[in-house]
Amino acid sequence: MAGRFSSADLPLFPLSTVLYPGGRLELRVFEPRYLDLVRECSRDGSGFGVCLILAGRETGEPALPAAVGTLAHIVDFHCGADGLLGIVAKGGRRFRVRGTRIRSDGQLRGEVEWWPEEAPASVPVELALLQTIAERLVEAMAPQWRSAPRTCYDDARWLGFRLAELLPLGGDERQRLLEMTDPLQRLAELRDILPRFQKA
Incomplete structure (x- = not known):
């Protein structure tokens, strides 16, 4: 496995959403x-980096x-009904951007440092309610996870990332949850957020 400080040069795709490890992303x-980016990734079997936009827009000038x-x-x-190319991508490892440059074709590239994988952690009994909430959200909103084995819901990493992508959170909150490195801390944060969504 690559070490904590191993780096790579990646094409970056800034979006107004956050992609989590194991998550699913659909794009037009x-x-x-970006068509060049897709061609490059398909040819080389490589991936691209998804980052939340801090300033700018998804189209036009490269965003921050x-x-x-x-x-x-x-x-x-x-190929969509509108003739546009559609892709489905799956989230992998997280990274930190150390520097960026813009190619002559406008594609944003990043020198990135890979983060270490989070250590496996079981969901503690005091956070078990989050498993039930995740199951309900998956049933209502995420058919791609309906066949997930029960062991996934016992994995604090998987559970936290799925809740973070399914709950109606703001971009800043989603980004903060992505940047956490302790899966149990992420679940505790999600537990503390939940009362906001409870009906009066």
Whole structure:
């Protein structure tokens, strides 16, 4: 496994959303710089970095990306009814952006440092309610996870990332949860957020 301080040069795709490890991302691609990115990743079997936009927009001039993002690997392609290329990507390792440059075609590239994987952790009994909430959210909103084995819900890493992507959180909150390095701390943060969504 690559060490904590190993680095790589990645094409970056700044978005108005946060991709978590193991998560699913669906995109429509039409700008030439991103079509080139998809071609490169498909040809090389490589991935691209997804970072939350801090300033700017998804289209037009390159946006300012958050410093921490997630590697995305393309797992499927399709052509939409509008004729645009659609891709489905899966979230992989997290990284920290150490520097960026813009290619002549407008594609944003980042020199990134890989983060270490989080250590496995079981969901403690005092946070077991989060498992039930995740199961309900998956049933209502996330068909891609309905066949997930029960062991996934016992994994604090998987549970925290799925709750973070399914709950109606703001971009800053989602980014903060992505940047946490302790899966139990992430679950505790999510537990403390939940009362906001309870009906009066």
